[in-house]
Amino acid sequence: PRGSVASEAAKRLWEESFEAQIAQQAYNTAPVEAVIRTVSYYLRDRFPTEKLPSLQFLEMGCGAGPNLVWLAQKGMTVSGVDISPTALRLARENLERSGCGHRIGTLIESSVSDVPFEDASFDGVIEACVFQHLSKDDRHRAFQEVKRLLKPGGVFVGYMLDVGHSIFQAKQAEGLHEDPGTLVLADGSSKFHLSNIGVSHFYRRQELMELLAGCAVVDPCLSTYELPRREAKKRGYDTYLQSMWTVYAIR
Numbered sequence: 001p002r003g004s005v006a007s008e009a010a011k012r013l014w015e016e017s018f019e020a021q022i023a024q025q026a027y028n029t030a031p032v033e034a035v036i037r038t039v040s041y042y043l044r045d046r047f048p049t050e051k052l053p054s055l056q057f058l059e060m061g062c063g064a065g066p067n068l069v070w071l072a073q074k075g076m077t078v079s080g081v082d083i084s085p086t087a088l089r090l091a092r093e094n095l096e097r098s099g100c101g102h103r104i105g106t107l108i109e110s111s112v113s114d115v116p117f118e119d120a121s122f123d124g125v126i127e128a129c130v131f132q133h134l135s136k137d138d139r140h141r142a143f144q145e146v147k148r149l150l151k152p153g154g155v156f157v158g159y160m161l162d163v164g165h166s167i168f169q170a171k172q173a174e175g176l177h178e179d180p181g182t183l184v185l186a187d188g189s190s191k192f193h194l195s196n197i198g199v200s201h202f203y204r205r206q207e208l209m210e211l212l213a214g215c216a217v218v219d220p221c222l223s224t225y226e227l228p229r230r231e232a233k234k235r236g237y238d239t240y241l242q243s244m245w246t247v248y249a250i251r
Contacts, residue, residue, distance in 0.1 A: 001063070001157070003218060004121065004200045005178075007083065007111050010079060010083050010111070010234075011084065019061065019120075019169050025203075027168075028102035029064065029066055029094070030066055031066045031067045031069070031070040032128040032129075032159055032244040033227070034065075034159050034244065035067055035126055035128050035157050035158075035159050035221060035246070036067065036070050036071075038048075038157045038221075038246055038248050039124065039126065039155065039157050040162040041248075042124070042248075043074070043156045044158075045100055046153075050077040050219070052074050052076055053075040053076065053077075055076045055077070055115070055131075056076070056077050056078075056079070056105060056121065056123050056124075057071045057076050057077070057078050057079070057122060057123060057124040057125070058079045058080065058081070058115075058117070058121070058122045058124070058125045058126070058149060059071075059078070059079075059080045059081075059125075059127065059128075060080075060081055060115065060125060060126070060127040060130060060131075060142065060145070060146070061081070061082055061083075061110040061112050061127055061129075061130030061131075062080030062081065062087065062091050062107070062140075063082060063084075063087050063090075063091065063128075064087060064089070064091055064094055065080060065087075065091030065092070065094045065202065066075045066096055067126060067128060068080055068091060068094075068095060069094055069095055069098045069100060069101075070080065071124075072095060072098070072100035072104075072167040073098065073100060075103070076103065076124075077103055077104075077105045077106065077112060078095070078100075078103055078104060079105035079106040079122075080106075080107050080108075080114055081107075081108050081109070081110040081111075081112060081116075081119070082107075082109065082110075083109065083110065083111055083112075084109075085109055085180065088107050088108075088109060090108070091107055091170075092104065092107055095226070097231050100183055102191075105174070108173050110156055111138070111141075112127070112130060112134070112138075112142045112145065113134065113141035113142045114141065115144065115145050115147055115149060119148050119149070120148075120149070120150065120151045120152070121149055122150055122151065122154060122155075122156045123150075123151055123154045123155070124150075124154055124156070124192040125146050125149055125154070125155075125156045125157075125238070126156070126157045126158070127142075127157075127158045127159070127161065128158070128159040129159055129161075131158060131160055131201075131202050131209075132142070132160045132161045132200055132202070132203070133197060133199055133200060134181075134199070134201070134203070135199060136178075136179045136182070138152050138210070139201060140211070141214060143211040145214075146158075146249075147212070147214055147215065147251060150251055151250035151251065153216075153250060153251060154247070154250070154251045155247040155248070155250055156215070156247070156248075156250075156251070157243070157246065157247065157248055157249075158245070158246075158247040159244060159246055159247075160201075160203055160244065160245050160247065161194075161200065161201065161202045161203060161241075161244060161245070162174070162202060162203060162204075162222060162224075162243040162244055162245050163181060163202045163203070163204055164222075164224060164241065164242065164243035165238070165242065165244075166181065166237055166240045166242075166243075167185070167194060167195060167240075167242045168181075168202040169202070170237075171183055171185075173216045179201070180198070181202045181203065181204065182199060182201045182202075183200050183201075183202070183209070184198060184199055185197060185198060185199075185200050186198060186206065187236070189235075191208075192238070195235060195236070200206040203220075203245055205220050205222075205245075206236050207244060208247055210218045212247070212249045215249045215250060216250045216251065217249060217250035218247075218248075218249045219246075219247075219248045220246075220247045221246045221248060222243070222244070222245060223243075223244055223246060224239070224241055224242065225242050225243070226239060226240065226241055226242070227240040227241075244249075
């Protein structure tokens with residue numbers, strides 16, 4: 001919950017990460033392709049273009065806001081929560097720079113496990129590589145928040161780690177016994193590489209189905225791709241497989 005010791009520790013972690021990203025010009029400026037492609041499927045299926053300005057979308061853990069910029073450029077009102085005030089500042093700047101300042105609903109500092117919006121406030125909720133870095137209890141609360149915040153028929157699209165990922169395959173013996181699928185990663189590298197970001201949870205399909213139980217549709221879609229060998233070597237691997245869930249759910 002907001003204000004807890006755990007939240008303060010998470011805030012420090014992500015503030016340090018964003019400071020490092022800014023210093024190296026490494027923070028995301030492009031939307032996450034898997035997320036916006038899946039949102040596009042939903043929008044094309046249900047809404048003519050002229051209806052998009054009536055929609056309200058939320059990003060949980062919005063970071064610097066590239067996904068929000070894409071949504072706002074489609075005409076939607078966008079809100080975001082993030083535990084890092086630096087991330088929220090970047091998100092606001094990026095939305096305003098793109099000419100979408102008037103489409104900002106609310107950008108607010110908050111944990112994704114305790115979001116300060118009313119029930120059924122949003123037509124869509126998205127997250128990208130955020131829920132994978134929560135403790136077990138906070139993960140469960142975050143998924144409950146998704147279901148609480150969505151209007152009936154609203155869409156959730158999430159992008160998160162799968163157990164087939166190279167890092168999990170290499171280190172699964174070091175996983176937490178009390179939380180299967182979870183590693184605590186701290187190799188001393190960059191503060192924004194997965195291998196040094198702390199708690200990292202790698203999901204299984206059945207787990208996602210259970211976390212989103214009660215939704216009318218839950219459809220986790222698995223995608224895998226290899227990083228270029230030079231980038232894999234920089235991360236300490238001969239080959240590096242990204243194995244990721246794009247989770248599509250309808251409330």
